[in-house]
Amino acid sequence: MSTGKSPVRKSPARKSPASKSPARANQHYRTRKDLLAAAAGLMKDGHKPSLEEVAEAARVSRATAYRYFPNLEVLLAEASVHIAAPDGPALFSGDASRDVEARLRKAEAALHRVTYDNEPAIRVMLASLLLVETQGVPIRQNRRQQLIEAALAPARGQLDTQAYGRLCGALSLIFGPEAMIVFEDVLRVDEAVAQDVKAWAIHALVQAAFGAPPGPKMAARKPASPSAR
Amino acid sequence: MSTGKSPVRKSPARKSPASKSPARANQHYRTRKDLLAAAAGLMKDGHKPSLEEVAEAARVSRATAYRYFPNLEVLLAEASVHIAAPDGPALFSGDASRDVEARLRKAEAALHRVTYDNEPAIRVMLASLLLVETQGVPIRQNRRQQLIEAALAPARGQLDTQAYGRLCGALSLIFGPEAMIVFEDVLRVDEAVAQDVKAWAIHALVQAAFGAPPGPKMAARKPASPSAR
DNA sequence: CTCTTTATGAGATATTTGTCTCACTAGGAA
DNA sequence: TTCCTAGTGAGACAAATATCTCATAAAGAG
Known part of the structure; x- marks a missing residue:
């Protein structure tokens, strides 16, 4: 009868063992x-x-x-x-390459692999994260940012703060598990197509950020050809 | 003691009133x-x-x-x-503009608005969608695709199938509610920054797809300038 | 070792989820 | 109108969520 009650009683007083003694x-x-x-x-x-x-x-x-x-x-x-994620600095520790696009592709490929390999778990976690961080403290830590920045490191000085922020932000849309969700649930395309689209998008963003080299501009790129610069 | 039971008994036999009589x-x-x-x-x-x-x-x-x-x-x-979404054909019904980038910005602005305006509900729905479409029939319908294609319509003939597919795919990563989740939960930036990044990304993708026109190109765009919508 | 503090485990309880059964009620055809 | 059928509502039931209380085990200090 009564219309809208909230019979759920959420954490009125946590007596967590955490915030008590530093002893144990x-x-x-x-x-x-x-x-x-x-x-x-x-x-x-x-x-x-x-x-x-x-x-x-x-x-x-x-x-x-x-x-x-x-x-x-x-x-x-x-x-x-607890899900494995590529570590930016580690991924490029022995990599002196200064080809930003290639580095970004490398970083994306690493993240792509663990994302698709752990898809079922990621879906469940993502669903919980959507509801949990609605209010309160941020639960999600930003691991893709450090990955992107590690890939971008050699060219960091070439961009001003605004351009760098835009590039990082746009790349964050390409890199994460959310992209997998879009490719699978919305577009319904397979992994290969997803990789192709992401590689093309990375190329486009890098070109826009750093400017196209004066040479002949792309005519027809192969699915993921590393032709640039 | 027993380790892994599955006490959840999911829909063994639906006796839904749907698939019976066309009468009622x-x-x-x-x-x-x-x-x-x-x-x-x-x-x-x-x-x-x-x-x-x-x-x-x-x-x-x-x-x-x-x-x-x-x-x-x-x-x-x-x-x-049941959530309002901009209708592609309707949005451009009286719009004869052939400036693809402007049209995409307009479409994105419209989708951006309803997405941010309905954020709480979208989060709950998205969380359910993540778990539901894991297996079985696709529940999610692709509304952003028709929006993107409506915006891209004037230039459809300029691109071959592959290039068109890449552009649409990449734009799908920019347009949807998933982008909002990334901006809010992962990057933790506000709506204005999100709009700026998305506008820049759209510009970058359009440039890459159609090639930069010979004239003088962008020097410094204003952040999220267009008052579209 | 003993004592105090603190985490833990084992319930009890209220709410929600999902399934099932059974009685009834309303729609449509005769 | 009278049937017959299919959708509905009410309730029972097992399982899961979330909270609370109380007794006990264990860690660390003395």
Whole structure:
């Protein structure tokens, strides 16, 4: 009868074991890590695990899981840090190349691989992240930014702040898991097409940011040919 | 003790009132529409409604709601069709402009507006869509494609199929709600910056696709200048 | 080792999800 | 009008979510 009540009582007072004593910080850290790892493992197949499953896999009780995370959604969202992601500096540690477009393609290819390889888990995590970071603290950490910046490093000085920001921002739309969602769910094209489109887009953005070399401008590029400069 | 059970029993046999008689098709259509509209309305504030709330708002029983949709997730996902979206052909019906970049900016501005205006609801719907279309039939309809193609119409003949496909694909990464998610959750930049980056990206992609005209080209564009929409 | 503090586990409870059964009610044809 | 059928509502039920309480185990200090 009564129209709109909110019978859900969300985290009125967390008595998390976290913010109490620095004494048992190690234990605390390990328990938390185990929960996140268990959640990440259970999401591998794209199945959204129940909190009970996660707690069981982490060998703790349900109550303990709720002491560490306000609800299941947050737990699953934070588990996204447990997905492997290419490390920017590491990826280019032994790479002295100054061809920015090639470096960006390399970075994108690395991110593309782990994204598609972990697609089911990423979908579940992304769904939780959408609802969780609606309000409050940012849960999502920006890993693609450091990847892009590492690729862009050799040419950083060639752009002013505004142009650099625009390029990074636009590349962020190309690089992340969100692009995979668009290619799969909206456009319904396969992985190869996605890679081709992304490579072309990277080329276009780099050309616009740094200016086209004076030579003959592209006539017909092969799907992912590294012809530039 | 037992490790991995799947206690969730999902739609083993739908006895939906849909696929039976064409006689009461109108009644059926209206009930379904009411449920979707109720769901969309309840998501306006970003709150994920319970199925009971949706059923109550649609003035039907829970059982009936489950007869139309296998679960809450699908109901919320399909409610996304109830969000206003700019109609490509209508947007350019009285627009004879052949400036493709300006047309794309206009289309993007229109989509940008409804996307940001309905952000909370879109987040909830997007979260459901991520989990729902994992397997099975595509729930998501591609509305941005027709918008992009309407904007691109005057120049359609100038590009071969491959180049056209690349441009449309890349623009799809710029246009949708996913871009908003990246700007807000990952990059954490405000709406104005998002508009600026998207405008720049559109310019870059158009340049790459059609080639820079011989005349003097962009020196410094104003951020998010166009008052379009 | 003992004591205190603090995390934990084991319930109990309320709400929600999804399925199922059964009674009823309204639409359409005779 | 009278049937017959299909959609509906109400309720039962198992499972999951989220919160709370209380007893117990374990870590660290003395």
